[in-house]
Amino acid sequence: MALEMKVPSPGESITEVEIAQWLVEDGDYVEKDQAIAEIDSDKATLELPAEASGVITRKAEEGDAVAVGEVVCLIDTEAEKPGNSEGDSKKEESKKDSDKAEAKTEEPSKPSTQSQEQDKKTYATGSPSPSAKKIMDEKGVDAKDVKGTGRDGRITKDDAVKATPSMGTPGQGSRGSERKKLSMLRRKVAERLVSAKNETAMLTTFNEVDMSAIFELRKKYKENFKEKHGVSLGFMSFFTLAVVRALDLYPDVNSMIDGDYKVTYDYKDISIAVSGPKGLMVPVIRNAENLSFRGVEEEVKRLALRARDGKITVDEMTGGTFTISNGGVFGSMLSTPIINPPQSGILGMHNIVERPIAKDGAIAVAPIMYVALSYDHRIIDGKESVGFLVAIKEALESPEELLMDNDVKKALEL
Secondary structure, eight states: OEEEEEOOOOSTTOOEEEEEEESSOTTOEEOTTOEEEEEEOSSOEEEEEOSSOEEEEEOSOTTOEEETTOEEEEEETTSOOOOOOHHHHHHHHHHHHHHHHHHHHOOOOOOOHHHHHHHOOOTTTTOBOHHHHHHHHHHTOOGGGSOOOSGGGOBOHHHHHHTSOOTTOOOSSOOOOOOOOOOHHHHHHHHHHHHHHHHSOEEEEEEEEEOHHHHHHHHHHHHHHHHHHSSOOOHHHHHHHHHHHHHHHOGGGGEEEETTEEEEOSSOOEEEEEEETTEEEOOEETTGGGOOHHHHHHHHHHHHHHHHTTOOOSGGGSOOSEEEEEGGGGTOOOOOOOOOTTOSEEEEEOOEEEEEEEETTEEEEEEEEEEEEEEETTTSOHHHHHHHHHHHHHHHHSHHHHTSTTOHHHHTTO
């Protein structure tokens, strides 16, 4: 019996997917629930598990766009699972004996007279003629890098000229290229980024944050925090809760444009940009306003692991109201992050570097991070954008007072 494997619906509003990669070949025996292919939608890459055990016959090729509900392969459920029978073993042994016999009858090849002549070396081999030496000296070419074509391998004037490429002449290294179709997910990301640049009045404002207070808190409490909760006390919980506070103070940043209307949300679903095996993914921390430091760190870890393992779902990546992007983990000092439509704002975190700053009337060295807020100027004015970023700076520089209500142990649930 041939079972028809059809493309399941990866999520609402998705009508077709693309076969990104087959993980099995035609005629392979597959087990039930074994991943047989990776499929790309415009929002995520998902694995396609076999619905039954049997021998597979592929109906779609890699790169094909397949509608949801369309047949991608057949599985012969009546086919027997291949095994190492006695007959198979005898055939394998017979083949090995035959290969050995053929190997014994082969005679070593003898070098040709032409090869022997080419291998002949004399005092002239690799030595340039006077005219060739002059050219090589002028061009700074070493004799060992030139193959002579003259008698007994002598380097001629023509060899020297050819061995000195002029500016713009291709060298002897590889000049190959590869043409590969972008995945559906990557194409959709590109489309959305271009759309954000073309259809929004995007502007970016910058500030700097002294991370000393957070460094001190993490140094003092991170071991106890990890021991009790099983997750690290990272920077994302401080930034996420600082964003939640700033969104309360400046609700326009938590709004979106829908035609001629402005939609403002009373909840904070924070999208976090993470790097996955198929590129950038943006899972969402739901109702971040209800989470503690522990809750944020647990959710960040859960979503990051799911993205890394390719298990993230479409539902986990849709519906955010504001985005945080951390380019600092890759060493970025400063950037202008692009808005994640239809959202109106995105916060860019960057690397932390010790820099000299003025503190209490004196020069001090402190761990400084540059932060950037890109926003849609159609809906967010300069006053709100700057005030929002200043509110984040204040919360990060005074976390004990503004994020922990002056009770660190209670805030960290220690």
